[in-house]
Ligand SMILES: NC(=O)C1=CN([C@@H]2O[C@H](COP(=O)(O)OP(=O)(O)OC[C@H]3O[C@@H](n4cnc5c(N)ncnc54)[C@H](O)[C@@H]3O)[C@@H](O)[C@H]2O)C=CC1
């Protein structure tokens with residue numbers, strides 16, 4: 001039974017795909033309520049309240065995936081998750097519209113002083129002259145961060161007749177031109193904007209982006225909005241600008257500390273606040289919960305996820321194209337690792353023929369994970385394989401060749417060890433499967449699966465018979481056998497597929513046959 005912990009409040013409708021699956025048990029409880037069972041969950045779903053720290057990940061020893069029902073993953077230690085081989089996914093666009101609409105609601109509230117007027121009327125006052133606002137029409141809106149939410153805010157601003165200026169160092173010219181906004185420098189935005197709204201993630205670069213220096217560059221009477229992450233606008237730095245009237249008003253949905261407690265900003269009449277409500281709509285909550293639930297289900301079915309933070313993302317289309325090579329590469333990694341039972345410094349991978357045109361990042365990671373699996377005690381998978389290889393001083397490289405060398409596609413793997421070099425070449429043939437077509441310098445053709453027995457010997461009459469007799473005497477059935485040699489009478493190999501694995505004693509018996517040089521059990 002798969003166990004999923006849903007640690008924050010989430011839409012039941014969104015979780016329906018998980019709740020309906022009889023192979024899955026969904027536990028909707030806080031982390032503190034299941035402390036004794038943390039090692040039993042396969043997946044963890046959170047919003048922003050639960051902090052997925054390294055300590056929590058250490059306790060969740062069976063965890064494979066963390067799903068964030070929302071955009072920001074600043075409550076998740078993604079580096080630690082990556083080290084532990086835990087996939088982190090989010091729901092990148094389920095709450096975009098809601099947050100853009102909330103930003104607009106905040107903007108309107110700010111310039112028309114709606115919350116203040118509301119409180120006044122509720123206090124049985126009728127003071128129309130105290131709440132004179134300004135129009136949005138014709139005003140200059142500065143948007144810092146022009147991703148999903150920023151661009152939805154821009155569309156709405158244009159409908160209101162506003163002039164939109166955008167600052168986003170990662171925005172391509174083509175995209176900006178397509179949307180038709182004025183892309184400018186941060187300084188130009190700060191100097192022109194009547195209203196500034198931030199829509200970036202909270203990063204080292206964006207923390208305190210609107211701090212004392214940049215606030216001083218804004219127009220007198222500017223309005224500021226933060227519906228992204230607390231800290232992008234420096235809360236302490238705002239205070240003197242509000243006190244001297246340089247900043248006409250601020251709308252905050254998010255805070256450096258949530259909840260903000262008795263924060264000095266809350267005392268200002270012209271600071272409008274909401275308790276992190278950007279994504280709090282029925283629609284957004286259904287959307288994000290559905291997105292993570294479906295992604296988690298997909299992942300648990302062994303298929304690739306499309307919105308991972310720490311894995312290369314794959315569309316269904318791309319996944320279908322690479323799936324066969326992904327499996328072949330994994331098997332090749334496992335074979336090479338077992339054959340090279342010594343320290344390895346470098347792994348070189350060449351993709352040839354049709355596979356060279358595909359997205360190979362995932363295939364390479366699959367190969368590395370297969371290679372590292374027999375060598376490391378901790379979980380190793382596509383999430384952390386490249387990181388673990390680096391940690392262990394194993395360099396890896398990818399090369400691409402349009403020429404498939406007699407095959408429609410092939411993957412060649414060369415492993416450079418301390419004492420020897422090992423080469424393996426595999427191909428995937430539609431309707432036939434994975435085949436290893438070169439093994440350690442020998443042309444051969446075998447399926448890389450099951451209990452394999454590799455024997456390197458001298459090409460002499462009777463060798464196959466001797467091996468067959470010993471295995472037969474010990475009730476070991478040979479399912480398939482392939483042979484290869486470099487030249488008649490020279491070095492030769494046999495690759496046997498057996499119905500059961502060999503024990504150590506039988507391996508020793510085979511090693512004692514004269515003219516046999518190497519006997520290796522390989523399990524795929
Ligand atoms: N208040 C709430 O409830 C919600 C808040 N959010 C927050 O809103 C923010 C934006 O979300 P999305 O638009 O979905 O993200 P996104 O990833 O689509 O867009 C972020 C944009 O910021 C830009 N950016 C990054 N560093 C920058 C820098 N130093 N200066 C200027 N631009 C920079 C990126 O190039 C990107 O275009 C995130 O912080 C997210 O966590 C999202 C949903 C709900």
Ligand SMILES: O=C(O)CCC(=O)C(=O)O
Nearest residue numbers: 047048070071072279280
């Ligand atoms: O879960 C929530 O409501 C917060 C949403 C949010 O901040 C995000 O998606 O980044």
